Amino acid sequence: MKPEDGKQQGRRSSRTGWWFLGVAVILQLVLTLVAPEAAAKARLVSWRLIKGIVPLLLLVFLLIFLSNLLLQDRWIRRFVGRSSGVRGYAVAALAGIISAGPIYVWYPLLQDMRSKGMKDALIAVFLYNRAVKLQWLPILVGYFGIEYTLVLSFWMVIAGLVQGLIFEIFE
């Protein structure tokens, strides 16, 4: 899979992003006309989500700023680039497991890392390993037991690595 140049993708996403927002706003307006109660609920849900992600989004953009300031592209290529090997998989899996918050908050950081040399397979590994939710594990244990939680977490990590290997075929 041929990764896009960061600037090229940035320009494309900027243009299309505003179109996307326009379509979402039009859908909201249509929903308001067709089903006002559902639209009110939708706005409430969106507002709650916005309030919830703002702190995390600030953290992500702080990380992006720090990566622009301190990280050299060659370091990223070394640890999560094309020749990072097993170490790259370990770094991506661990980062995915410890990352918190909704998945979409991490897209900008991953886009930035990719423009600096992170390979797609490891982006996929990172995103899949976000399925192992450390902060929710006690609840999973409470509902389904320790044995189920351990077996599920084990297979999730394995599946994340398999996904990375599948992506390697397309890269």
Add this chain to the structure above:
Amino acid sequence: MTKGEPRVHARPNPQPETRTQVVITALNKTRRMFLNVLPILAGMLLLIGAAVALLPQHISATLFGGPALLDAFKGSAMGSIATGMPVFSYVLGKGLFDAGVGMTAVTALILSWVTVGMVQLPAESLLLGHRFALLRNAVSFALSFVTALLVSWTLGVLS
């Protein structure tokens, strides 16, 4: 300059960036990225709100009850469309399990809930590329199904 003399460069070497310039460059890059991402995230949050308002909030256990493989497929499909915090999938999964739905279907639902995102797909496509987003979600869907089978098999072996 005679023919044998070494050539002198007319342009001086570029000055290394000062610390302030480096910080300003990093800030500008981050600002540009923020402005690129802002409409995409805002649009996606509006879509998630609409999806939560329009999609049914409860999945009935009566939707399941067929062969285990078909139930696992249904679990994966429902988890892919659903959106929300992962803990919701645990609560829903526990409810379905208590109502008699098989562990494979429940596991497929929990897995696809966190790994496949149909509602987030437009934002993922815009930021990480259409091909990447489609391939990742398709592979995650297939893996949620296969992993659910492996979890059930492992639990069976252990017990």
